[in-house]
Amino acid sequence: MRLYLVSPTHYQRDKSLVKTSRYWTSGLTLPTLKALTPKDWHVDLVDELLAEVDLDKPCDVVGITAMGPQIARAYDLADAFRARGRKVVLGGTWVSIAPHERSLAHADAIVVGEAERVWKDCLADLAAGTSRGVYRADGFGHADETPHVDYRDLQLVRWTRFKLSPVYRQYFHWPLLFSKGCPMPCSYCAVQTFYKRTYRTRSVDRVLEDVARIKALGGTKLLFLDDNPIADPDAAKELFRALIGQGVTWASQCPIDIARDPELLDLAQRSGCVSLSIGLEALEPEVLKKIAKGWSSPARYEEDLNRIRDKGIQVIALMMMGLDGQTARSFDTTLRFLERSRVSLVKLFTPAPYPGTRFHEDMQKAGRIVDDDWAHYDYGSILLSPQGMTPDELRAGFDATYRDFYSLSSIARRMLPVPRDNRAEHAAYVMANLKTHLYLRKNPSAWGTLS
Numbered sequence: 101m102r103l104y105l106v107s108p109t110h111y112q113r114d115k116s117l118v119k120t121s122r123y124w125t126s127g128l129t130l131p132t133l134k135a136l137t138p139k140d141w142h143v144d145l146v147d148e149l150l151a152e153v154d155l156d157k158p159c160d161v162v163g164i165t166a167m168g169p170q171i172a173r174a175y176d177l178a179d180a181f182r183a184r185g186r187k188v189v190l191g192g193t194w195v196s197i198a199p200h201e202r203s204l205a206h207a208d209a210i211v212v213g214e215a216e217r218v219w220k221d222c223l224a225d226l227a228a229g230t231s232r233g234v235y236r237a238d239g240f241g242h243a244d245e246t247p248h249v250d251y252r253d254l255q256l257v258r259w260t261r262f263k264l265s266p267v268y269r270q271y272f273h274w275p276l277l278f279s280k281g282c283p284m285p286c287s288y289c290a291v292q293t294f295y296k297r298t299y300r301t302r303s304v305d306r307v308l309e310d311v312a313r314i315k316a317l318g319g320t321k322l323l324f325l326d327d328n329p330i331a332d333p334d335a336a337k338e339l340f341r342a343l344i345g346q347g348v349t350w351a352s353q354c355p356i357d358i359a360r361d362p363e364l365l366d367l368a369q370r371s372g373c374v375s376l377s378i379g380l381e382a383l384e385p386e387v388l389k390k391i392a393k394g395w396s397s398p399a400r401y402e403e404d405l406n407r408i409r410d411k412g413i414q415v416i417a418l419m420m421m422g423l424d425g426q427t428a429r430s431f432d433t434t435l436r437f438l439e440r441s442r443v444s445l446v447k448l449f450t451p452a453p454y455p456g457t458r459f460h461e462d463m464q465k466a467g468r469i470v471d472d473d474w475a476h477y478d479y480g481s482i483l484l485s486p487q488g489m490t491p492d493e494l495r496a497g498f499d500a501t502y503r504d505f506y507s508l509s510s511i512a513r514r515m516l517p518v519p520r521d522n523r524a525e526h527a528a529y530v531m532a533n534l535k536t537h538l539y540l541r542k543n544p545s546a547w548g549t550l551s
């Protein structure tokens with residue numbers, strides 16, 4: 101039997117597809133699904149961000165993953181494959197937490213939750229010409245049940261460039277997982293919804309095996325795909341101690357709490373942490389409370405970010421604009437805060453009511469969702485009617501904050517003087533700032549594709 105695993109890209113407003121010729125990392129979804137597939141299946145993989153999906157690929161089953169706005173493209177691809185007589189399975193975060201009937205209209209089966217415990221049954225049924233429709237993974241097994249992937253299956257690595265170009269070797273980050281899920285309650289978050297606020301860590305030995313596999317391919321720059329690698333601080337400390345001396349550097353998403361445990365932050369730095377993406381979201385406590393993120397205590401943000409920066413760790417701040425309680429003045433306050441805190445990069449998000457989250461439920465009840473087209477659930481489309489500003493003010497403030505943050509004067513304010521430690525990493529972030537500056541000058545509303 102033949103299986104074709106597809107990660108779609110997403111549509112731009114003119115219906116063209118977002119494409120790129122290189123990307124700085126690669127998800128683990130498709131390689132993991134391949135590793136979970138019985139060995140008598142032949143498996144092909146494709147990531148549409150970089151390559152073309154072959155609708156006429158000879159295969160029996162097509163498995164399609166989807167996150168965020170990819171879902172619209174995933175449905176179109178599913179329809180196209182089914183029109184050609186292929187059996188289609190949809191799975192992933194969006195499919196799992198959004199209303200299932202919407203996905204079932206485009207697929208022979210959907211997998212809800214992690215594939216680990218249901219994928220083999222689903223494939224066996226489809227091979228036998230039957231389907232239960234919804235294959236629901238009940239509960240979550242130990243995180244070590246997630247198989248090792250074959251890193252040669254990563255779809256977004258440019259192998260020849262990796263071999264030949266030292267610049268590309270600095271650029272590409274090798275993905276791995278330490279933990280799965282998050283116990284925190286942020287109401288807008290698809291991760292805690294998908295994992296039902298559970299949290300599990302893989303054993304340190306399993307992670308070190310992945311590190312060894314990556315190093316064997318010549319990789320030393322790691323990206324933990326975790327959403328919250330420090331939710332169990334003792335487990336995180338054990339991992340960080342084990343990474344010291346491995347000769348790797350790493351980046352991850354991480355809550356701000358890492359700055360509030362000196363031992364944890366110190367170990368993170370010593371184990372090779374060079375950059376953290378931190379969901380700060382908003383600076384006003386009452387705004388954060390409304391999205392169940394009051395625990396993040398924004399009054400401490402500046403001090404926290406100083407501590408992280410003092411360790412030579414770059415900060416990528418993730419901020420939401422247009423939340424209830426924010427006004428047109430919030431753009432300026434946010435920009436000044438980001439500059440004072442000398443944040444290396446920022447990603448702005450308009451609030452996105454992902455179907456299945458509590459935030460979606462709240463906004464739907466309040467009749468505030470103004471755009472129900474899932475193709476628009478990207479970083480910056482206006483999906484909700486804002487309370488403290490008009491939609492035009494939100495659009496203008498959002499675009500201006502991006503433009504001003506990546507202006508040359510702001511880059512100088514944030515990135516100079518050059519720190520004593522991790523100078524190569526710092527130089528890479530200066531370059532990333534300059535490239536974003538040029539990109540935004542050519543494409544002022546390019547927030548949908550900034551990542």
Ligand code: B12
Nearest residue numbers: 110126127128129163165167168191192194211214215290
């Ligand atoms: C890597 C990543 C990316 C990379 C992907 C690069 C690539 N193409 O390879 C980049 C940076 C491009 C990216 C972009 C975006 N991402 Co993203 N991303 C991730 C991340 C960090 C890891 C994904 C991963 O590899 N996980 C490891 C694998 C093993 O887990 P998994 O994907 O969940 O797969 C398991 C199950 O879900 C299931 N499964 C998944 N797919 C399928 C398919 C089938 C057929 C089956 C049977 C099972 C199945 O089985 C798997 C094994 O258990 C996740 C966070 C996370 N915790 O997963 C977010 C995440 C998936 N991204 C998300 C989002 C929203 C986005 C963006 C919209 C931007 C944004 N606002 O963050 C964009 C949209 C991309 C686009 N082009 O349209 C959300 C999804 C929310 C939702 N409701 O869909 C997540 C959960 C992050 C979050 N904090 O909310 N992302």
Ligand code: SF4
Nearest residue numbers: 282284286289292327
């Ligand atoms: S801390 Fe991050 S991953 Fe955890 S629930 Fe909040 S937003 Fe989601």
